[in-house]
Amino acid sequence: MERAASGDERAFATLVDRHLGPILALARRMLGDDAEAEDVAQETLIRLWNHASRFDRKRARLSTWLYRITSNLCIDRLRGRKVQPLDDVPEIKTDPEQDRSVHERQLSQRMDIALGGLPERQRLALTLFHYQELSMKEAADIMDISVEALESLLARARRSVKRELEPEWKALLPDNG
Amino acid sequence: MGKKMTRQGTNIDLERLEWTLTRFGADFERWPDEERQTLEPLIMSSSDACAMLEEARALDKLLDMAPVAAETAELKNKILDAAKAELTRSEPLIIPFRPRQNLGAGVWRTSWTWPSVAALAASLVFGIYIGANGLIDPALTNGFDVASAEESIASALPGFSFDEDVTLSEDFL
Structure with a gap:
């Protein structure tokens, strides 16, 4: 984390590997939309990159900090949405690998x-x-x-x-x- | 608490079981220790408790059917690229200053075309000609006190004086 805070791209890549999955899963469950979930996951991790030096490990775990950012971004998006009729709910993308x-x-x-x-x-x-x-x-x-x-x-x-x-x-x- | 429970005791425990299932679901591992220790024997001994547990399991199973987000290498690369772009963006932004003469040259090139220059020269020649030959109608200058106007200008501009040839004094220049 300290290395990422000093601008080390490889250290940041390691953090992305570790945290992208859980963040993306949270955003997907909250937003019900793959593309929006990816946007939120990206925004969360870019905030981590830009503000890594502000993270205080004595106050919270990194995962907790990231989940909190993700949650807030998701809630902001949900509040900005218009009510969506059920007919307009996006189709679920299916993975062709899975039967x-x-x-x-x-x-x-x-x-x-x-x-x-x-x-x-x-x-x-x-x-x-x-x-x-x-x-x-x-x-x-x-x-x-x-x-x-x-x-x-x-x-x-x-x-x-x-x-x-x-x-x-x-x-x-x-x-x- | 054995298999032979009083009806009242069973109801209280079933309520507690319902309270636990509604909050934590059917997975014992997610229950607080105290609830697990108290309620597991109840589930083993009560068909009502078993039915409640099964219903909670069914709900858990349905919840688990919700779509799962797929993490992709493409998304990861996109995030890493965006991070690199942020690094570049955070460098001091230097806006090249455009020299003033270039701006002026541009205006000259685009605005001063030969017809406008010719019209200006013609009006200048015409003005000199009518002034030198006394062709201005005297009615136009009636009531205009040239001397007092010169005094006003001279008092407002200390370095300025009116000679016969109307030239600027050296101090003013």
Whole structure:
């Protein structure tokens, strides 16, 4: 990190290798759009590059700092968006390497829409804890809220997704219906 | 807490299980230690608890079906290129100063074409001609006190004097 702060491009490349995946995953879950997620990931890492000297490792872990920047950028974008009709939700890009069934693709798209319908802070709480597998403490730190407040957001998020999917529960999960 | 629990105790524990599942999901590893130690025996012994756990697992499974972002080498290279560009951008920005005479030369070249120069020369010759031959209508100069105008100008400009030939004094120059 110190080397990156002094302008060492190779050190920065190592940081990009280490942190790009998690940052991109967080942005993708929050924004539901590949291109926007890539923009946010790039902006986050360029901020790291430009302001690496300002990072204080005594105050936070680097990953926490980066997640916080990413979260704020995502929330800014979500607030700047107009309400998007469901018909306009972008198609899910599929990786041709993967042999995914039509059902799985539809399910994936359905979940994207369900998550996209959550209020931004509930979505962020669920993303940080469930998808990024951060501890409650770390997720709460990133969101700058108490652990109790995070628990409340998580509970509301899971209940909302469940309620949203309830009518089609059996169709979505035939094995568990 | 064994298999034979009171109905009231079971309800309290089931509520606690629901509270835990709603917040942390079905993965025991994500539960706080205290919840895991208290609730695992309940799940082993209660069909209601098992059903709640299965429902939470189903929701976890659905959540895991959400699309995953694919990290690409192309994106990484794009970020590294952008970082390099930032380095260049942060260097002091030097804007080359355009010499004044170049600007003037440009204006001269573009504005002073031969017809405008010829028109200016013609008007100058015409002015000298009508002035030298007394062709200006006296009515135009009626009421105009040339002497007082000269005094006003001379008092405003100390180095300026009116000779017969109307020349500028050396002090002024």
